[in-house]
């Protein structure tokens with residue numbers, strides 16, 4: 001019965017339903033249980049919470065080859081100090097490990113999925129990506145710009161600084177940072193776009209305008225819609241669609257109702273549907289190469305709020321891994337050559 005069902009389906013649909021074939025890309029998962037880029041405890045248990053919520057099992061439903069590379073460990077570097085940069089000895093040591101592990105996963109020709117931890121891990125993930133693949137295009141999906149230097153940060157928290165550390169054009173605005181010699185700013189600001197912004201510090205605004213960084217705030221999503229905004233962003237940072245794509249997804253880009261368990265929530269954000277759509281567009285480029293999902297803090301909020309937040313994160317991750325809301329073909333059909341059904 002199923003065999004004939006399969007036959008009929010495939011005969012009818014080879015041309016039209018190609019989009020719901022399964023993802024054949026291998027996936028590598030890296031946990032970064034790191035919370036020292038900000039001050040609230042709990043965000044470090046993000047990786048464990050996602051695993052407990054069924055991350056690996058659910059990804060195996062989408063993709064045949066899912067490998068969990070486990071969690072980053074590191075040894076804190078003692079005595080590192082830079083003005084207004086909190087816990088530098090932790091950040092520097094941890095992000096070096098993140099970068100090396102992302103590099104390794106990408107060299108296995110896997111989509112690298114990094115589960116934070118706070119957003120300081122964007123330093124290591126983008127660094128590892130650039131080292132593995134050369135120039136990359138980065139979509140930074142976030143309520144915040146994370147574009148402060150130690151001189152402009154109102155908090156000293158490094159999770160508000162990763163983009164400024166990564167951008168070549170901003171290297172002159174930093175002092176020498178001990179412990180970070182492994183990290184050279186290698187990303188051109190032209191290859192970064194923001195989606196979802198709504199809480200930008202004044203010096204961040206100045207830098208966005210001065211360097212004409214591609215930045216779509218919530219008002220742009222209101223005006224143009226999420227599909228148009230995502231594709232405008234992708235065209236700007238990757239006009240020939242020839243660069244590997246990195247999406248760094250801060251869960252606080254989503255509205256607080258959709259993702260309450262996060263350390264710096266800002267109301268008026270993306271719906272989960274919009275977040276999923278961004279990932280579906282990113283997947284559709286066929287160049288999605290690395291994804292971070294960060295800032296889920298299972299210590300914040302009620303058990304129900306934590307569950308809602310983790311579920312939202314899982315939806316985002318699965319869309320990035322090729323899950324289609326139109327449904328997918330059965331697993332066994334996917335790998336057979338099309339001629340089998342002619």
Ligand SMILES: NC(=[NH2+])NCCC[C@H](N)C(=O)O
Pocket residue numbers: 118119120144145146148153154155156157159160161201250252264295
């Ligand atoms: N990844 C984040 N949630 N960042 C929030 C940053 C907040 C603020 N702009 C700061 O520099 O501290």
Ligand SMILES: [Mn+2]
Pocket residue numbers: 142143144250252253264295
């Ligand atoms: Mn944020």
Ligand SMILES: [Mn+2]
Pocket residue numbers: 119142144146159250
């Ligand atoms: Mn962020």
